[in-house]
Amino acid sequence: MAGDPVCDAFRAELQTVLTAASIAWPIVDTDDGDDTPDGSAPYVEIRFEGGSEELAYWGAPGSNLWREDGQVFIDFLVPLGTNRDAQEAYSRSVREAFRDRRFNATFGSDSVEIRIETASPLGGPQGVDGAMTSRGIGLGYRIYNVG
Amino acid sequence: MPVKVEGFTSRQWDKVMTPRIQDFQIKVAEEALVAAVAKGFDNSPVVVTDGKPRADYRQVKPFGRIEFIRRPTMRDAVMFALQELVKKSPVGPGRSGHFRDRHMVLIDGKGAEGDIGAALDAVKPGQRVQIVNVQPYARKLEGIAASKKRKRPRRAGLSKQARGGIYRPVHRLVVARYGKSLFVDFKMVKLELNGAQRRTKTGVISANYTYPALQFYIKA
Numbered sequence: 038m039a040g041d042p043v044c045d046a047f048r049a050e051l052q053t054v055l056t057a058a059s060i061a062w063p064i065v066d067t068d069d070g071d072d073t074p075d076g077s078a079p080y081v082e083i084r085f086e087g088g089s090e091e092l093a094y095w096g097a098p099g100s101n102l103w104r105e106d107g108q109v110f111i112d113f114l115v116p117l118g119t120n121r122d123a124q125e126a127y128s129r130s131v132r133e134a135f136r137d138r139r140f141n142a143t144f145g146s147d148s149v150e151i152r153i154e155t156a157s158p159l160g161g162p163q164g165v166d167g168a169m170t171s172r173g174i175g176l177g178y179r180i181y182n183v184g
Numbered sequence: 185m186p187v188k189v190e191g192f193t194s195r196q197w198d199k200v201m202t203p204r205i206q207d208f209q210i211k212v213a214e215e216a217l218v219a220a221v222a223k224g225f226d227n228s229p230v231v232v233t234d235g236k237p238r239a240d241y242r243q244v245k246p247f248g249r250i251e252f253i254r255r256p257t258m259r260d261a262v263m264f265a266l267q268e269l270v271k272k273s274p275v276g277p278g279r280s281g282h283f284r285d286r287h288m289v290l291i292d293g294k295g296a297e298g299d300i301g302a303a304l305d306a307v308k309p310g311q312r313v314q315i316v317n318v319q320p321y322a323r324k325l326e327g328i329a330a331s332k333k334r335k336r337p338r339r340a341g342l343s344k345q346a347r348g349g350i351y352r353p354v355h356r357l358v359v360a361r362y363g364k365s366l367f368v369d370f371k372m373v374k375l376e377l378n379g380a381q382r383r384t385k386t387g388v389i390s391a392n393y394t395y396p397a398l399q400f401y402i403k404a
Contacts, residue, residue: 086369089360106364157367157404160310175367177403 274345
């Protein structure tokens with residue numbers, strides 16, 4: 038089942054980037070309330086932390102142009118004490134791949150461009166998820182919606 | 185008898201005076217900014233020209249308006265978040281201290297001491313600022329999001345005063361307000377303590393518990 042077009046586009050693009058960079062770690066869907074994910078192998082997590090939307094230009098009713106600025110976090114989680122070098126290298130290469138990247142989200146029959154405005158290193162390791170330690174990157178994106 | 189016009193026509197006036205007025209406005213704006221920066225104002229502010237954000241101020245209309253707006257800082261965002269967290273915090277009997285009074289600011293995992301504002305002003309890109317609540321039941325107050333994968337339903341926050349939790353709603357507020365200049369993240373975190381637990385006046389802070397946290401990073 039398709040989810041939110043922007044989230045779907047990000048998941049697909051992340052998979053493309055991981056494949057291109059020969060990173061075999063799976064993308065695992067966890068949630069913030071869960072502090073004990075499976076800690077046996079490294080994985081990548083993508084989180085959508087919301088954003089804001091404001092009117093960019095007036096149009097006919099229902100056809101106004103809205104500017105959405107949002108933020109997405111990509112975490113590279115590894116079991117404590119392992120894979121540190123790969124974690125650092127992977128987070129850097131994924132960040133560099135997303136820098137100023139443009140890709141499309143599909144809304145019905147329309148294709149709308151998502152533009153990555155900022156790609157920031159968020160540091161690490163952060164020993165926060167059970168027996169896992171994470172290193173993250175933050176992506177600030179912009180997309181124009183009609184509505 | 186020909187009509188004789190003396191002095192400027194309005195078109196001539198526009199042609200001669202418009203660039204001069206613009207130049208004068210730009211000069212005044214630049215001087216005002218330099219003076220303000222010397223007094224500590226943001227040296228790279230957001231420029232609003234004739235109501236248009238990030239438009240070139242050199243294109244200002246005659247008698248138009250140039251505004252320099254300080255970029256929101258880490259200090260603004262963290263102080264706003266703290267204020268909202270305190271407002272939304274439930275207040276109970278307080279036998280082991282109040283949740284409301286136990287929001288802590290950490291910079292790269294270490295408690296910010298002394299002048300928190302000054303410490304936040306000194307935060308550089310790549311550093312992590314956290315607001316963490318270290319009350320032992322803070323996690324229960326926050327509740328748990330549903331997980332299809334684990335077949336776990338959503339669990340509401342423990343307090344009737346804040347069923348939707350405290351940190352999650354404040355996180356949404358902060359992202360909507362400061363998301364353009366900062367990354368703001370909500371997470372359940374473990375604290376980096378030397379040893380399994382630390383006893384404080386109001387209870388025990390354990391390294392084995394998870395605590396709700398808002399994390400702030402500067403967008404590079």
